[in-house]
Each structure stands twice: as structure tokens, then as C-alpha cells.
Amino acid sequence: MNSPTPSTSAAAGGATPRKFQNFIAGKWCDSVTGETYENHSPANWKDIIGTFPRSNEEDVDRAVKAARKAFKTWRLVPAADRGNIFQRMGDLMVKHKEDIAREMTREMGKVLKETMGDTQEAIDTAYYAFGESRRLFGHTVPSELPNKNCMTFRMPIGVAGLITPWNFPSAIPAWKSFPALLCGNTVVFKPASDTPATAVRLVELLLEAGVPPDAVNIIHGSGRKVGIPLIEHPEVDLISFTGSSEVGRDISSRAGARLKRVSLELGGKNPQIVLDDGNLDLALEAALWGAFGTTGQRCTATSRLIIQAGVHDKLVDMLKNATNKLRCGDGLDPKTDVGPLVNEAQRDTVESYVKIGLDEGAKLVCGGERDTSPQCANGWFYRPTVFAGVTPEMRIAKEEIFGPVLSVLKVKDFDEAIAVANNVDYGLSSSIFTQDVNRAFRAMRDIEAGITYINGATIGAECHMPFGGVKDTGNGHREGGWTVYEFFSEIKTIYVDFSGTLQKAQIDNY
Ligand code: NAP
Ligand code: MG
Numbered sequence: 001m002n003s004p005t006p007s008t009s010a011a012a013g014g015a016t017p018r019k020f021q022n023f024i025a026g027k028w029c030d031s032v033t034g035e036t037y038e039n040h041s042p043a044n045w046k047d048i049i050g051t052f053p054r055s056n057e058e059d060v061d062r063a064v065k066a067a068r069k070a071f072k073t074w075r076l077v078p079a080a081d082r083g084n085i086f087q088r089m090g091d092l093m094v095k096h097k098e099d100i101a102r103e104m105t106r107e108m109g110k111v112l113k114e115t116m117g118d119t120q121e122a123i124d125t126a127y128y129a130f131g132e133s134r135r136l137f138g139h140t141v142p143s144e145l146p147n148k149n150c151m152t153f154r155m156p157i158g159v160a161g162l163i164t165p166w167n168f169p170s171a172i173p174a175w176k177s178f179p180a181l182l183c184g185n186t187v188v189f190k191p192a193s194d195t196p197a198t199a200v201r202l203v204e205l206l207l208e209a210g211v212p213p214d215a216v217n218i219i220h221g222s223g224r225k226v227g228i229p230l231i232e233h234p235e236v237d238l239i240s241f242t243g244s245s246e247v248g249r250d251i252s253s254r255a256g257a258r259l260k261r262v263s264l265e266l267g268g269k270n271p272q273i274v275l276d277d278g279n280l281d282l283a284l285e286a287a288l289w290g291a292f293g294t295t296g297q298r299c300t301a302t303s304r305l306i307i308q309a310g311v312h313d314k315l316v317d318m319l320k321n322a323t324n325k326l327r328c329g330d331g332l333d334p335k336t337d338v339g340p341l342v343n344e345a346q347r348d349t350v351e352s353y354v355k356i357g358l359d360e361g362a363k364l365v366c367g368g369e370r371d372t373s374p375q376c377a378n379g380w381f382y383r384p385t386v387f388a389g390v391t392p393e394m395r396i397a398k399e400e401i402f403g404p405v406l407s408v409l410k411v412k413d414f415d416e417a418i419a420v421a422n423n424v425d426y427g428l429s430s431s432i433f434t435q436d437v438n439r440a441f442r443a444m445r446d447i448e449a450g451i452t453y454i455n456g457a458t459i460g461a462e463c464h465m466p467f468g469g470v471k472d473t474g475n476g477h478r479e480g481g482w483t484v485y486e487f488f489s490e491i492k493t494i495y496v497d498f499s500g501t502l503q504k505a506q507i508d509n510y
Contacts, residue, residue, distance in 0.1 A: 102332065177189060188236065392423045
């Protein structure tokens, strides 16, 4: 294995930016196109993270063929040995946690505390995979016939194509690649174009931990030039995608036409409900963390705050005061509360939705503009924004903005709160603040979402629990926990007849 050139910090006016490469068939290499693109820090455009290949379908084809070849041997490695690699992976990530997080903040923008958390999620996922390697359980079941047994095994499937977004640059690739590899599949990974350096770091560490070089391949480039050829390649057996619902639909139809297994984790428009008996201090803290953490760029971000009339005005006031105090800036600066949007397009989307909200007649409580503080001069910063007076049919109540914009909706009672919460096409996360156990349990049952938090923010997934949503948020699969191992393995059913006769089920016994 040759290794990439060492990292150089290319901060303003600094050294030559690092040249990053693809990793295909056990070698770091350029794309066959010879083309590259620069990735800049969203907090400071002058800081070039590096140059990355703009790859195409030929690169994809080489990677898939390498992964296909590697599958022949990797599938036969005992699962416990594969698991030991993930123990080492966890140890390596612990050792490098802070560097990984710092580079991630520089590349993606969210504050260091959050990139430390993102890295920790990947560490937890590695240790979970280590444990799971001894638990790839099947069932052993009595037969309907004498002297015969039935059982199931979990089998590796083949080559997994992984396509990831930029908002959790370590955690989401770890959620996919660790269970995929642990189950005995090989991987071709296309990271988001905005966070390719963190993805490379993950692959470097996987190799150092002991994953065979051709079992993991990474290809940089666009969704069109790399993502689609990966999905459509006949030798890719399964696809795991996290991203927007729009792209998810396209992937689903391409994969469906080829009868491929595909897991889609898509968008959200997550509600936090606060009832009259809810603890307002906690509800405020949760709303700030849920709406403005990661600058609102989380699939589980709180984008709707649904408040019962009795506490509405008070909570909106509290929210206004607290939001106005949030400081935007570089995520590596300890004084910063909220980092930049990831890129210009994302900042423009936020700006256009603020205009839509104003045109729809929502009341701007705070924010609603770019941050013009000196520390924000060279990045994609936008003030955390709160709209009140939002009604359920407004676009800012229904569409995913993926930025620091919170829509507040006032409701008269519990039933209206649930109806409003469910009045969207998405169904990822949700939360409710109440001290009433009856209403809490009704909310757990009646909110249409894959995840419901009682007295917590809409964000905060733990690696050992299933993660995913209903409605347009996905297609029924779950990442995380034991459930993702079901996606990345195929059940094989075995019958063993030790009767010495040829027994016929349903016939000989009736
Ligand atoms: P995106 O535009 O859908 O992109 C996601 C990934 O797909 C990127 O790697 C992208 O490549 C690639 N891609 C784009 N178009 C493609 C195509 N036609 N075929 C194949 N691949 C394609 O989403 P994003 O803007 O990066 O991320 C934000 C979205 O992700 C939000 O909607 C958010 O809710 C969702 N998200 C969901 C979850 C969840 O678990 N439910 C978690 C995080 C984010 P490029 O980067 O090169 O464009
Ligand atoms: Mg960038």
C-alpha cells in the first residue's frame, strides 16, 4: 500500500494544499480523468483543505472489481477476526480523536465539541461492531419432521456501495462501513464532496487497523459521476445511502430496477412539542441545541417548535433572548456557539427560506440575516433565526430547510399538537416536553416518527439503538444497533435431515 502525501495546513497564504487521492484496489491513486477540485473551509474560504479527484465511472468500475475480488477471501475470515479489527479501529480513533475532530471542524464547520461527539459516535460504533462480531446470531428451530433440524445463518452479501452526506463526516460513514465490513462484505465508498478529507482519514485508519487493502475503496467525485455509476454497477449488490429525499427517490428507482437491496436515510422536519406542564428551562435548552447545533444541518434538527398556548409567549420570549446571545464564528474558536453553513448553496437556501417565511406572513422573532461580525467575514455564516406565528400549511412548517431556522407553531391542546406534528411528509425524530405520563405514552404511540424523545431534544442518537424514520424519511431500514447488521447480511435457511430417509415436508407428516 502506498500512502498519501502528508497533510499540510494550507491556512491563509500557507503551504501548498494537500493533494488527496482515491484508494482503489489497495493503492492511493488519481482519477483516470486527471481532474481535481479544491475544497475550502466553510468558516474561512481562504483556507484550502486540499485538492481531490473528480472521478468517473471508470474509477468506479476498477474499485468495484477490486472489491468483488476481495470479497472472495474476506467473506471467509472468521467474524471474530473481523471484529478484532474494529477493536483496533476504536482504539486508533480514541488515540486520534482530537485531531480527527479538529480537521472535521475545519472541513465542515460545526463546533469542536460537536465534531468530538461525531468522532465519539464512530468510536462507539467500532466497539459495538467488535462486540457484534461474536453475536451474528441465527435461529435454531425444531423441524416439523422427525430427525431433522432447521437453522439460519447470517451470510455476507457482496460489494456494498456507500454514499454519505457531509453533516456527520465520521459518524455516518462509520455507521455504514463498519457493519458492512464486519458482516463480511467489501466496500466502495463515495463520500460527500464537501467532506472528503474526513472520509480519507477514516479509510486510512481502517487500513491501519487491519482491513485488507482491496476490501475498502474510496472514490471522490460528484453524485452524478460517481454516485450513479456505483448504484448502477451490476457487481454492486447493496447500496446504503444517507442524504436528501430527492436524491433518495432517484437512487431507489435506479436500485429498484436492478433489484438491489437499498437502505435510504433521508430528510426530516422534526417537531419538539412543549405542553403547558413541560419544564420550560429544559425545553428551551433542548430547542437551542436541537435547532442550532450543527447550524441546523442535522437530519434530526428541531425545525418546528410546537408550543401549547399557555406557555407560548413566555417560551418564545425566552427563546428570543437566548438565541440573540448565540455567537457565530469559526468552530475551532472556543467562544463560538454556532459555526457556518457548509457551503454557499446551503447559505442561499437558508436565505431563500427566510424570504419565503416573511412572504407567507410568519413573524420574524430574531435572526433573519447574515452574520456581519468580523469573525464571520470570510465564511458562510447566518444568524440563528426564529419565526413565530407559523401555521401548519406554510412552507417553512413543512419543508426541510437544513439550516438554523426554527418555526414556532402555537396549538391549543395535546391533540392539536400531535396533529400539527404529523402534518408533514417526513417522520424522522420528534420530542415532547410534559410531566404527564399519560400524554407522554400517547405521544410515543401517535407521533409519526422513527424516533421520539420524552423530555429531550430531537437529537442525540446512541450507536446501539436503531436509527431511521417513517414516511419520506426512508424506506423502512434502520441504521445503528443490531438492526443495521440485518441490512448488511442475508439470511440463509438450512435444513439438516439426519433420518436416513427422504422426508417430504407437508406430505409425509399429514
Ligand atoms: P444529498 O445532496 O442528497 O447528497 C448526499 C450524498 O449523495 C452526497 O455524497 C452526494 O454527492 C450524493 N449524491 C448527490 N446526488 C446524487 C445522485 N443523483 N445519485 C447518487 N448520489 C448522489 O444530501 P446532502 O445535501 O449532502 O445532505 C443533506 C440531506 O441529507 C438532508 O436532506 C438531510 O436531512 C439528509 N440527512 C439524512 C440523515 C438521516 O440519517 N436520515 C442524516 C444526515 C443527513 P455530492 O456531495 O458530491 O453532491
Ligand atoms: Mg467545503
